Amino acid sequence: xxxxxxxxxxxxxxxxxxxxxxxxxxxxxxRAADAAVxxxxxxxxxxxxxxxxxxxxxxxxxxxxxxKTGGEVAYLEQLCTFGSTDRDPxxxxxxxxxxxxxxxxxxxxxxxxxxxxxxxxxxxxxPFDHRAIVTQALERVRGKAAYSSLPxxxxxxxxxxxQLMAVYEAVLDQQLDQSTFRRxxxxxxxxxxxxxxxxxxxxGRPAALYKLSRPALQDFGRVLLSTRD
Amino acid sequence: xxxxxxxxxxxxxxxxxxxxxxxxxxxxxxRAADAAVxxxxxxxxxxxxxxxxxxxxxxxxxxxxxxKTGGEVAYLEQLCTFGSTDRDPxxxxxxxxxxxxxxxxxxxxxxxxxxxxxxxxxxxxxPFDHRAIVTQALERVRGKAAYSSLPxxxxxxxxxxxQLMAVYEAVLDQQLDQSTFRRxxxxxxxxxxxxxxxxxxxxGRPAALYKLSRPALQDFGRVLLSTRD
Numbered sequence: 507x508x509x510x511x512x513x514x515x516x517x518x519x520x521x522x523x524x525x526x527x528x529x530x531x532x533x534x535x536x537r538a539a540d541a542a543v544x545x546x547x548x549x550x551x552x553x554x555x556x557x558x559x560x561x562x563x564x565x566x567x568x569x570x571x572x573x574k575t576g577g578e579v580a581y582l583e584q585l586c587t588f589g590s591t592d593r594d595p596x597x598x599x600x601x602x603x604x605x606x607x608x609x610x611x612x613x614x615x616x617x618x619x620x621x622x623x624x625x626x627x628x629x630x631x632x633p634f635d636h637r638a639i640v641t642q643a644l645e646r647v648r649g650k651a652a653y654s655s656l657p658x659x660x661x662x663x664x665x666x667x668x669q670l671m672a673v674y675e676a677v678l679d680q681q682l683d684q685s686t687f688r689r690x691x692x693x694x695x696x697x698x699x700x701x702x703x704x705x706x707x708x709x710g711r712p713a714a715l716y717k718l719s720r721p722a723l724q725d726f727g728r729v730l731l732s733t734r735d
Numbered sequence: 736x737x738x739x740x741x742x743x744x745x746x747x748x749x750x751x752x753x754x755x756x757x758x759x760x761x762x763x764x765x766r767a768a769d770a771a772v773x774x775x776x777x778x779x780x781x782x783x784x785x786x787x788x789x790x791x792x793x794x795x796x797x798x799x800x801x802x803k804t805g806g807e808v809a810y811l812e813q814l815c816t817f818g819s820t821d822r823d824p825x826x827x828x829x830x831x832x833x834x835x836x837x838x839x840x841x842x843x844x845x846x847x848x849x850x851x852x853x854x855x856x857x858x859x860x861x862p863f864d865h866r867a868i869v870t871q872a873l874e875r876v877r878g879k880a881a882y883s884s885l886p887x888x889x890x891x892x893x894x895x896x897x898q899l900m901a902v903y904e905a906v907l908d909q910q911l912d913q914s915t916f917r918r919x920x921x922x923x924x925x926x927x928x929x930x931x932x933x934x935x936x937x938x939g940r941p942a943a944l945y946k947l948s949r950p951a952l953q954d955f956g957r958v959l960l961s962t963r964d
Contacts (some may be wrong), residue, residue: 514784516818516829555818557827562819563806582868587816587831589745589784589792598786600745600817602829 514589515599518566519636520553521585522575522606524613524623525660530676531623532640534630535574543595544633545706548622551575552601552641568602576615579606581659585642593635603639607659617669627679651677655696655722664700666713667691696722743818744828747795748865749782750814750872751804751835753842753852754889759870759905760852763859764803772824773862777851777880779869780804781830796833805844808835810888814871822864832868834875836888862919880906884925884951895942896920925951 512686515573522533535551537544553570560566564582571579582604589600624630650656657677661669671687697716704712751762764780766894782799789795794810800808811833818829842851853859858869879885886906890898920926926945933941 512786513745514786516742516745549912555827555829557743557820561821563816563829584815586813587792589831591790598784600792600829602818662931677784714954 514557515594515596517552517599518555518563518570518602518604519550519639520571520577520604520606521550522608523626523643523647523660524569524608524610525673526610526623527678528672528676530626530660530679532626532630533575534622534624534632535622539589545634547633547714548560548630549633550636551621563602566604571606573622574617575608575613577608577613579608580612580634581656583646585639585646588635588639592648601634601639603642605643607647607656609660609662611662647677648679655694658696658718658722664705664715664717666705666715668713670697670716694722695719744823744825745784745831746783746801746828747758747780747792747831747833748868749796749800749833749835750779750869751800751808751837752855752876752889753837753839754902754905755839755852757901757905759855759889759908761855761859762804763850763851763853763861776862777859778862779865780850787899792831796835800835803846803850804837804842806837806842807839809834810834810838810885812875814868817864817868830863830868832871834872835899836876836885838889838891840891877908878907884923884947887925887947887951893934893944893946894943895934897942899926899945923951924948 524531524533532619533551534548535548537547539546551570551574553566553573555563555566556675560569563584567582568579570579571577585603585605587600587602589598591598593599593601626640626644629637629644631637632640647656651674656674658665660673660677665673669687670691671684674687696719698719700715700717705715720733749879753760753762762780763777766776766778767806768775780799780803782795782802784792784795785798796811797808800806812835814832816829816831818827819826822828822830854874855869858866858873860866861869876885880903886902887894887899889902889906894902896917899920900911900913903916904911925948927948929944929946934944
């Protein structure tokens with residue numbers, strides 16, 4: 507039965523977002539110069555499922571991410587699977603797309619020749635259906651920002667309230683009212699004070715540092731808690 | 736490169752829900768008696784991508800549905816892709832799971848020997864990871880019922896207000912307050928009166944018939960409008 511129906515090409519592609527210099531950025535990787543399709547072109551990082559190494563699709567994504575960046579993602583969630591005859595010139599192909607959030611300082615092993623962070627708005631030109639994948643990732647992360655602590659996974663483990671508001675503004679692509687934002691954050695029990703810590707960010711009084719509360723962390727079954735310890 | 740990485744088995748599985756006798760029901764299909772794995776077992780309807788016939792994953796799902804039921808789905812949305820070494824004894828396999836809603840009267844070609852509707856709560860025993868897929872489908876449909884007209888796709892094109900409330904109660908698995916429900920439906924502009932039509936359901940005054948408003952229909956990009964004309 508399996509032989510009767512040869513299987514499509516299966517890859518995973520991952521939309522990796524970070525906040526850098528106050529701007530929401532997307533990770534691109536350059537395809538090999540001798541790639542059969544789109545050689546040398548900048549695309550979403552991705553790769554084939556290696557059936558001998560990966561026990562699950564998530565293993566594939568994590569391996570791809572680790573290989574391209576030397577880091578670990580802080581938050582990973584599946585977006586959608588794109589599959590059709592015409593999305594890849596090699597034939598019937600299927601890509602399981604993921605969304606990953608990562609704080610900038612956690613990605614230290616980037617190969618600067620082959621990877622780069624680019625602003626996600628406006629979305630850069632990308633081959634295949636990668637722009638559609640990015641669009642879906644932005645919708646997902648904006649949608650979840652409206653009711654959850656998701657954007658905080660773009661920050662270091664401890665952060666100031668102005669940093670938290672800045673990351674929401676970057677994700678939502680809109681300015682927020684400071685007092686409304688602080689009230690909502692307090693109501694939702696999203697953050698707790700990080701014991702003893704204060705950030706010295708300028709000439710004024712040092713700002714209080716916060717971290718995500720345990721419920722806010724637990725909201726996300728897919729969170730890789732180990733990266734936040 | 737493709738030859739270096741042989742591809743996993745790719746299937747689609749679909750959680751088909753309908754409302755029958757006031758109960759939310761799930762469509763099961765019996766596997767062939769000579770199937771290599773789980774012969775004769777009742778499972779979610781599913782099948783391989785036929786690369787020669789299907790232009791996209793949605794084509795695969797629609798073909799599977801048509802083959803097993805003789806009908807067309809009223810609403811179709813992708814749920815999630817499950818992929819790992821151990822979900823299928825045949826090896827590394829990947830299933831792209833879909834949620835489909837269908838009004839009972841639209842499914843007239845069921846092979847009664849090989850398909851059946853079973854109550855979805857409690858979830859029946861199912862092989863592979865099909866229970867996890869059903870759980871995810873129920874979460875999705877319940878979640879969307881809280882803010883959208885999705886459950887109405889389980890009804891005929893025209894329906895009474897009591898029928899509409901009953902379908903929300905079946906999906907949410909809880910009793911609703913009639914006046915609150917009617918107020919919310921009115922506020923959201925979800926339905927409009929179906930011109931001239933009234934339902935004779937009992938001895939009393941005939942009940943007004945409604946249909947989904949155009950905005951409510953358009954909320955769902957994936958709706959196959961043709962089935963509701």
